[in-house]
Amino acid sequence: MVDLSMKMLLHDRLRFALTAFGVAFSVMLVLVQVGLFEGLIGYAADTILPIRQADLWITSRNTQNIDFANYFPQNLVNRVRSVPGVERADNLMVDFMPIHLPNGSSDGVMVYGLTHYWKWGVPWNVVKGNPLDLRGGPYMFLDDFATHRYGPFQVGEYREIVNQRLKIIGIMHGIRSFTTIPVAFLDFYRAQALTDITFGKTAYILVHLAPGADREAVMAEIRRRLPYNDVFTRKAWAKKGQDYWVFKTGLGFNMGMIVFLGCLVGVVILAQTLYTTTMEHVREFGMVKAIGGTNGDIYQLLMRQAVVIAVTGFLAGTILAFLIKPLARKGDLDLLLSPTLLSIVFVSTVVLCLLASTISFRKVSRIDPALLFRS
């Protein structure tokens, strides 16, 4: 079988390469932007989803995300503990506070405070230290991501949060907040005592359900007993935080625009190239008709070209995106290229390339094979 579509495409290799590169650029743009976005949005759930023991999260009413905590009386935890089906419930303090650095400057830190860390598997990704020791004094665990903002630090060194001198007794890796503010873990009461505002209060209550407990029934009972609080499952709470950043800050709209522009650039480049190529091959398409080919035969030819360009562009764009991934990591950004994202972008690329080729279809359908008589 003679594949005229491929032969025509590869006959002018430079044009083919430039067209495929145009599509590859768009694919890369979309993958990198969406991948970074997914990585960024992932941070909004980075301190929620890993606490697998917390089946439910109780927040004050209308809290939007974990970083913007509102406070409520800490003794409400006792009401929760008495709900049938609750195996364990503990207060969790989350607060943004100033940290003073050895060079005399100040920065921010996201302080997490919990009483029984070991019961909740918190903190995770521990590189150095034992979380059990957090109750033993003015201590803290600090994530190594903080190095980028605070400068290098070691276990055994001290840092001052608000006005409290705290010894670093442990280091975690890869726990960060959406706002990229470094995360520190302290004992609950020590974190609570750092400011007057949180005295006698908590930001959240973590709930671990008893085996076999009816989650919905437990949630309903908690809502009845704590009428001024919200109750979420772990995933729902994580999603609420992510939705906040996506839909209430303009971030999602901005991302949508970038994706749209990326697609538009790709479609325009491809449509223009295919159209130009079609115009340059008008006589050949006319010849296809003259020897008995139909518009359908030529459509198939153009569609095959569009699909080949789409697949080539997608592969090249994906490779480029994977090459950028380590560079993004160096900049403390997570570029998530999930199979789902790759699948969606692949299908979209093929569909958009086919759509772009429809402009050429219209031209081809009007080609008059009698033009071949003109020399």
Add this chain to the structure above:
Amino acid sequence: MAILEAECLTKVYEEGGSRVEALRGISLDLEPGEIVLLEGPSGSGKTTLMSVAGCLLSPTSGRLSVEGRAVDFASAEDMVRVRRESIGFIFQSFNLFPALTVLENVLFALQVRGRRTPDYEREARMILEQIGLGHRLDFIPAKLSGGEKQRVAIARALSGGSRIVFADEPTANLDSHVGLEVLEIFRKLAKEEGRAVLVATHDSAVRKIADWVLKIRDGQLIEEGPPVTDPEKGHP
């Protein structure tokens, strides 16, 4: 029995208020094994007549039957069917596919004409061997001489067993020696294979192989008959 019968073909182009009558009731018959020469000055309607008779254009009025079947000009599919099954075209500027080799140019034509059997490559090679291009099968058109390109165009026109060949100025881009070789191929196509050949040309050398000459002017047939001897040049 004529292999192609055209009766009172007219073609009127109307554009922007102007009206051009390109064909004014032309009739013609092509018999198997016959070479018909179509003569006329530029703008006389030769190209339009070949386009209509070749089912590339539909006429404004008139009837056409090819190999005994009336062509339904209202149906694009029917016109495509006639082109695919019965008619081969040869153009002045060859119109080969530049990205395809000599063999592929013919193979592709066979593919379009529905010949996708395992034997179709053998058929293509055979046609090209017959026409003297067996040693150029893997060449792309850019590497061929004008005569060789025209031979490829002829081979492509013959592929699929087209019984009617329309040739438009087939020798215009060739030197006289190569032109004569191409005319000899036409003669063989008609006399040995029984194909009907309609040649539109200004080249008087074609008269040597023609059985019948049609002269048209302003879209009308003004004269027809066997080729007459040119007393000055001493050949028919």
